[in-house]
Amino acid sequence: MKNLISWGMYPKVENRVFDFDQAEELTDIIQENSELIPYGNGRSYGDSAISSHIINLKPKDYFISFDEELGILHIEAGVLLSEILDSFVPRGWFLKVTPGTKLITVGGAIASDVHGKNHHVEGCFSECVEEFRIMVADGSIVACSKIKEPELFRATCGGMGLTGVILDAKISLKKINSQYIDQTTIKTKNLKETFEAFEEYSHLPYSVAWIDCLAKGKNKGKCLLMAGDFRDDGNLKYKNKSGLSIPFTFPSFALNNWSVRAFNWLYYGKAPKGVSKQRVDIDTFFYPLDAIGHWNRIYGKGGFTQYQFIFPKETSYEGLEAILTAISNSGKGSFLAVLKLYGKANDNYLSFPIEGYSLALDFKIEKGLFELLDQLDKLVIQYKGRIYLTKDVRVSKETFEQGYPQIETFREYREKNSMMKKFQSLQSQRVGI
Template structure:
């Protein structure tokens, strides 16, 4: 047996926490030995926000030692690697060769396996879709102890159900993914101010038709006519001839580790209406005055500049509430949700507003055409009831929440949000009939026993 250790685990939001037994295998054989029939879930770098990678029944398998490259074709940019390889490692090792991850979330400290399990998306969903679009195939260890290939042509139902499946169908061992060839690791960018929600949504529609990357920050404390005011930042890959002379000397530069780190959990009182207004003003100024050309680190991963930034929310932690609602009647619905948040008294902080493109193909993949907002809330008394109220508003708009961020949604709400849930359960019952793969989140939202 692989040695186990006991440790208190949480997601990136540091809420909820659970005492878990952990293994850290280095080989496939050790992974197989780690599987506990009473309940097993895989964990990567722990950047899902809620309880999807914790399990107080059975075992948590930490795959970060399964981080080897297995094959790379420099002509096509196709990489085969173990599931514990991080995007940070891919950037470090392949950006100097002219390749970036095809699709990336807002942090590079995520594993390839985690990107698949959450079917992550980024600033370019309206162009590139979700992570599924860059995955050719996977090797998956099933509950029966077999290693099977899943692709669009081989075991396709397992392939598609694994995207957004939160690690509940088997353990992803390896993946073959396509990287994006680039001339430089820089981006041209511009900022557009909007003074109201209508202005912001008009700008998103206009600039999404012109630029592959877009993301908006909105003032979460604004109300009335200024509700939805904020800054939209759009960008595109910078070719070599667009770089200033200094950058052109090293066009494929790679960033290093974080230069700062939050050393301990900040006092919960640090985030209050006064400090939030100050911090939001700082964020607005930074968003509104970007440099014409930015390195991928600042363009994609501005928060990675500070290590362990989640400690800034205090010991009680925080949750990020992310939802998507359809474009149809979306402006009215989004306005109502923003008004409810602004008057809630729950000190909303960092937020991201985007437009999604086509529906993702995974049974439980989150994106669908519409507006998506992700917003942080420090954990406070009464927050759960408030977020369940937001769930009702999202449901009423025919929307859904994102399991990668979720810590509160109920099984009843989740079943109403995901119309392909029964299809996914059929795949689950075929490949894992005894529900070996489970997590605290899976039990909470009714995906596993």
């Protein structure tokens, strides 16, 4: 028995982990067991990749082929996005969609239908998936795309590993001609200015804002918005930046309201006033957190969780004001408070993004936290929002259901295809999917 955990380091449960080499071995594993869940690189925060029986996909990391003319890369599901970048940025290719860490597998990217700083332009990861092969509940392999087996495609992209094990995928890459991004940083004084800045810079493909979630009164919602696009200077000398690593788990008192307040003050304070311009490299712009290995350890042994929700555009301003007020009144701060703008939703049954704004907040797991998050859930529902499954570890079935109108279609699809008992995570058991 092992103790595989996710990035939030909570919950810690015993699990039996299955490794496999050939597809036939995986067929046997699937036919002989139930309550199985695929596990990529464990970068989801909560319990979506945790179950009593885990299928380890990380060793499935072969590059199969690359069509230089079409920019289509065929890889196994355990390949990390970082491995794609190492090989392909120097050749002038980049991921069409990438989340805020490159340390995730291609299978994990499809299963969570991840998004990046360019959702308002490019949509979710599934937009760049030409095709994948998946082993389903009876142990057979199905090739699947938006056209071939479209229901399986819609259930799997964002389906959190609950439809089967993705074995490999063909994804399309985008051409770039620099490893640098021209970044504009906008320092705003309140939520109104933050929203105005997002709209003003929405012509740029990438944007993200860090919000000071402890700011109160007239400064509530102040932020640093970073927006940008690739340069065109022919410099493709990509250097993978991996630096410091947190060597041990911090004592849990190290991170508190005061350290968050001090960090926010320094981070916001050091940025120039108004609008400024910088040239930054790929890792600094897209993956700032990856520069510090094991940064999750600063939250202490009890672990942490990320609370990410999204509101439709019409209710975003009022909803965010209400949430930020509740958080600053609670005194529970978050170093990471990231606001993003999103474009149109896709057809996948459980994909998270809808057109609007989403905020992601990291909280140490401690006394009183889940009560605060229950309170925030009520605001999320009141303002017609939803919670992101890949970050979640505690949302109730009722709250989850209210946010996802296609949930019944997803359940029926799983039921009809004998997936219900076969593939389960602690999360799927909790939210009833």
